[in-house]
Amino acid sequence: MSDNFDLRLYVAGQTPKAVRAFSNLRKICEEHLQGRYSIEVIDLIENPALGSGDQILALPTLVRRLPAPIKKIIGDLSNTERVLVGLDLRPRRPSS
Amino acid sequence: MAKNRLERSEIQKAPTGIPGLDDITNGGLPQGRPTLVSGGPGSGKTLFGVSFLVNGAQQYAEPGVLMTFEENAAELSQDVRSLGYDLDTLVAQKKLIVDYIHVDRSEIEETGEYDLEGLFVRLDHAITQIGAKRVMLDTIETLFGGLKDTGILRAELRRLFRWMRDRGITAVVTAERGEQMFTRQGLEEYITDAVISLDHRVHEQISTRRIRVVKYRGSTHGTNEYPFLIDRDGITVLPVTSLLLEHEAPNERISSGLKSLDDMLGGKGYFRASTVLLSGTAGTGKTTLAAQFIEAACARGEKCMYFLFEESPSQLIRNMRSAGIDLQKWVDKGVLKFHADRPNRHGLETHLLEMHHAVEVFDPDVIVLDPITNLMAVGTQSDVRAMLTRVIDYFKTRGVTAVFTSLTSSTQSLEATESMISSLMDTWILVAVAEEDRKRNRWIYVLKSRGMPHSNDVRAFEITDHGVTITPIGKGSPAVKPLSAGSGPRRIPAPTARKRK
Numbered sequence: 001m002s003d004n005f006d007l008r009l010y011v012a013g014q015t016p017k018a019v020r021a022f023s024n025l026r027k028i029c030e031e032h033l034q035g036r037y038s039i040e041v042i043d044l045i046e047n048p049a050l051g052s053g054d055q056i057l058a059l060p061t062l063v064r065r066l067p068a069p070i071k072k073i074i075g076d077l078s079n080t081e082r083v084l085v086g087l088d089l090r091p092r093r094p095s096s
Numbered sequence: 097m098a099k100n101r102l103e104r105s106e107i108q109k110a111p112t113g114i115p116g117l118d119d120i121t122n123g124g125l126p127q128g129r130p131t132l133v134s135g136g137p138g139s140g141k142t143l144f145g146v147s148f149l150v151n152g153a154q155q156y157a158e159p160g161v162l163m164t165f166e167e168n169a170a171e172l173s174q175d176v177r178s179l180g181y182d183l184d185t186l187v188a189q190k191k192l193i194v195d196y197i198h199v200d201r202s203e204i205e206e207t208g209e210y211d212l213e214g215l216f217v218r219l220d221h222a223i224t225q226i227g228a229k230r231v232m233l234d235t236i237e238t239l240f241g242g243l244k245d246t247g248i249l250r251a252e253l254r255r256l257f258r259w260m261r262d263r264g265i266t267a268v269v270t271a272e273r274g275e276q277m278f279t280r281q282g283l284e285e286y287i288t289d290a291v292i293s294l295d296h297r298v299h300e301q302i303s304t305r306r307i308r309v310v311k312y313r314g315s316t317h318g319t320n321e322y323p324f325l326i327d328r329d330g331i332t333v334l335p336v337t338s339l340l341l342e343h344e345a346p347n348e349r350i351s352s353g354l355k356s357l358d359d360m361l362g363g364k365g366y367f368r369a370s371t372v373l374l375s376g377t378a379g380t381g382k383t384t385l386a387a388q389f390i391e392a393a394c395a396r397g398e399k400c401m402y403f404l405f406e407e408s409p410s411q412l413i414r415n416m417r418s419a420g421i422d423l424q425k426w427v428d429k430g431v432l433k434f435h436a437d438r439p440n441r442h443g444l445e446t447h448l449l450e451m452h453h454a455v456e457v458f459d460p461d462v463i464v465l466d467p468i469t470n471l472m473a474v475g476t477q478s479d480v481r482a483m484l485t486r487v488i489d490y491f492k493t494r495g496v497t498a499v500f501t502s503l504t505s506s507t508q509s510l511e512a513t514e515s516m517i518s519s520l521m522d523t524w525i526l527v528a529v530a531e532e533d534r535k536r537n538r539w540i541y542v543l544k545s546r547g548m549p550h551s552n553d554v555r556a557f558e559i560t561d562h563g564v565t566i567t568p569i570g571k572g573s574p575a576v577k578p579l580s581a582g583s584g585p586r587r588i589p590a591p592t593a594r595k596r597k
Contacts (some may be wrong), residue, residue, distance in 0.1 A: 012213040021208075044214065048221030055198045056214040058243065075208035086205030 005029070005037040005087070006066035010056050012044045017076045021060040024077035032089055062086075107314040110158070110230065110266040113151025114144075116333030120318035121309060125290060130257050130267040132287040134278045135294030140305060140326055141270040142166070143179060144294065145232035147330050148268050150181050153191035158229035158266075161222040162194045163215075165238040172196075179330050193222040199242030206244055212252040216259065223265065231260060231267040237281050257286050278310065289313050295321070304443040307333055323445035332449050334486065343492040345369070345547075350396075350462075350497060353388035356566035357525075357540070360555070362548035366523055369495045370546075371488055373518060375502035376527035381538055381559050382501040385527065386464045387416045387423060388564055389499055394426040398461035402434050403451060405470040409434035420562035433458050439470040444479055447471055448487045460496060468500040468517070481517065488520050522546045527557075540566060 009025060011018035022041065029037045044051045044059070054063050054072075064071040064087055073086040084090040109123030118124050125131045125148070135141045142164075149160035162183075164172055172194065173183040186192035195218055222228065236253065243249050260267050269287055271279035278284045284291055291311040297304060307324045309317045324333040349364035352372075358365040366372055372389075374382045390400045402423075404412060412434075413423045426432035435454050437447065455463065465471070472480045491498045500521070518524055523545040529536050541554040557566040 010214065012217050015213075017209055017211070024208075044217040048217050051214055051218045051221070052195060055196075056218070057197050057199060057212060057239075058210045058215075059213040059217075060210060061214065070203075071205070072203055073205040073207055075206050075210040078208035082205055082207040086207065 003036070003067040005033050005064065006040075007037060008040045008042055008054065008063045008065060010042050010044060010051070010054065010059060010061045010063065012059050018060050020076040020078065021062070024080070024083070025062060028077070028080055028083055032084065064088075109315070110152070111156060112148045113155050114147050114331045114333060116322065116324070117307070117331075120320075120322060120333065121312065122316055125266060125268070126313070126315070127266050128264040129261055129289040130265075130269050130287045131290040131292060132269050132271060132279065132283055133292045133294065134271045134273050134284075136273045136296060139273075139294040139296045140324070140331065141294055142172075142234050143176065143326060143331060144292075145234055145268040145270055146172075146176050146181055146183075149192060149230055149232050150183070150186065150330075152230045152266075153186050159191045159226040160193075160230035160232065161219065161226075161228045162192065162232045162234070163197065163219060163222075164194070164232075164234045165197050165199060166235055178328070179326065180328055181330065190226050193226055193228070195219075195222055199239055201242050201244070204242065210245075210248065212249070212256070215252075216256065219256075223263070229264075229266060231265050232270070233267065234270045235272060236269055237271050237279065237283065240281050253283070254286050284311075290315075294324075304445060323443070325446050325449040327446075327450070327453070329453065332452075334445055334449065334483070343369070343489065344495070346495065351389075351392050352385075353390070353392035354385075354564055354566060356555075356557075356568060357385075357564075360540075360542050360551035360553065360566075361523065361545055362550055364548070366497060366545075367547060368497050369492050370497060370522035371491070371520060372497070372499045372523045372525065373502055373521040374499060374525050374527065375504055377504050377529065380527040380529050381557070381564065382503070382527055383412070383466055384416065384419050384421070384559050384564055385525075386466055386499050386501055387412075387419070387421045390423065390432065390462065390464055391421050391426070393462040393497075394429075394431050398431070399459065400426070400432045400462045400464070401454060401458055401460035402432065403454075403463065403465045404434060404436040405439045405465075406467060407436070409436055418561065419559050419564070433460070439474050444471065444474045444483050447474070448483045451487060452490060455491070455494065455496065459494075463491060463496050463498045464501070465498065466501045467503045469503040472517070481520075484517055484520055518544075 009022060011021065025039060029039065042050050044056065058074040060074070060076060062073040062077060071086055071088065073083055077083050085092050108127035109121070109125065110127040111118050111124035133141050133144050146162065149162055152158040152160050176183060183192060183194060187194060197215065219231065223231070239249055240246060269283065271281070271283045274280040274282070278291060278293060290313065293308045293310050295306045297306070305324050305326065306321045308321045309319065322333050324331055346368045348368040349366065350368050351358050351365040352361065374385055376382050390402060393400050416423050423432060427434070437450070439447070488498065524543040526541055526543050528539045530539060538557050539554050540557050542550045555566050557564055
């Protein structure tokens with residue numbers, strides 16, 4: 001588990017959801033990926049053209065660019081458990 | 097009260113440019129509002145929307161955004177190219193933007209609150225980039241398969257339609273037909289301005305596409321189901337012509353191709369832009385008479401179109417050559433064009449639309465449909481009549497003179513069979529065969545011919561190696577008195593293997 005995590009967080013302006021998502025993400029990364037992650041925040045209001053590359057529909061969307069394969073997690077990332085599952089840091093529970 | 101009525105005008109319309117559709121909707125889709133287009137798989141929803149966008153961009157200076165949730169842009173562009181739409185060029189000209197949003201539930205983890213602002217941002221970006229007036233969302237219901245939280249999704253869709261309306265965007269939103277509702281996800285709850293339903297059904301192995309305007313707020317519209325066609329020119333909805341009787345009736349007369357037959361028709365032949373029915377049992381010479389008419393028209397320098405529903409062009413050319421009529425010559429000169437098709441290859445509407453297209457492209461002066469009876473077998477009586485009325489109206493509006501041959505079955509009375517279509521015909525000529533002295537003799541008479549004095553004679557005629565000759569002696573012979581096809585023993589050939597002599 002020495003892979004570097006290349007993460008992108010897509011938002012549209014400083015909405016409460018966006019702010020929440022960013023702070024949740026920081027917290028999770030510090031706890032589980034310390035020293036091996038990078039976060040790039042992309043504001044689609046400033047750069048709307050960037051939305052098509054990662055097929056952005058919902059916001060906020062967190063995209064795990066690396067390690068492959070690409071993973072997408074949408075929402076304000078308030079459910080830590082699911083974020084960890086989405087990032088492949090925790091095995092998917094059979095019931096979910 | 098009358099004043100009030102005058103002031104109440106219909107809402108603004110955005111023309112679709114789809115032939116026929118703008119007629120039944122009195123001008124197009126509601127401008128600045130979304131229209132829901134629902135239908136089953138393969139019913140033509142996507143093409144409907146693409147036509148709306150392409151025509152908007154090309155004909156009405158209204159750029160468009162195509163947001164697809166179904167196919168990716170390259171596939172879509174390829175799919176519609178076969179129907180005559182070149183999306184890539186429009187994209188290059190900045191008249192169209194195609195954006196593709198792929199949603200796959202298995203790739204997405206939902207963790208907490210979200211919205212579809214990403215969709216809004218992309219749509220807004222695309223609209224602003226080219227100043228789009230039209231948007232197509234195809235098929236937005238796919239999102240229901242991609243996102244788990246349908247509560248958020250529904251709220252966001254409601255917001256999306258309101259947002260497009262506020263921006264004055266005319267939108268086409270496609271949706272899958274649901275079991276109980278018009279759409280699987282009940283989108284008709286959100287889009288209430290206009291709802292159009294597309295249908296693709298198969299009856300007796302022949303498929304017909306139909307379109308219906310289910311709802312159109314603030315506008316009158318045709319409420320019937322109308323057949324439509326998807327071919328290399330895109331979508332065409334019938335009626336392709338107005339159903340008003342307002343065509344001009346020229347006084348000009350044109351020869352039937354036979355001096356002796358012209359004599360029976362008041363001495364001058366048919367009226368231009370009239371309809372002529374040539375009916376009779378098998379092997380009586382209907383096609384030969386039609387070919388004579390064609391040959392005369394070609395010789396006058398007129399353009400002719402021959403629709404064949406039984407024989408191939410080369411078969412017909414060969415057979416007519418034996419009667420001294422050289423049609424190949426006119427084909428080579430480019431004044432005669434054949435259009436051969438199997439009647440059961442597709443539905444009646446498709447046939448009539450194809451004829452419509454062919455006539456529009458070639459712009460003939462004279463048309464033969466041989467035999468119309470084969471075509472009539474494809475649909476129900478009322479369908480056939482309605483369609484024929486339209487196509488005849490179209491021919492007349494264009495000033496085309498049309499000759500229809502009709503095969504009477506040998507057990508039917510000659511004059512009864514075509515009651516369905518005879519009222520649409522201006523001139524009705526019957527040909528028959530009667531046996532006398534161990535010889536089959538051909539007879540011809542004019543049953544009716546509107547607007548001209550015509551002969552009441554039943555005359556004998558022959559098909560020789562130099563065309564048809566009508567014997568000038570008038571006065572019907574007693575031997576022909578029955579003139580019903582059922583009289584006398586006679587070979588009943590299969591329609592496709594008809595022998596001509």
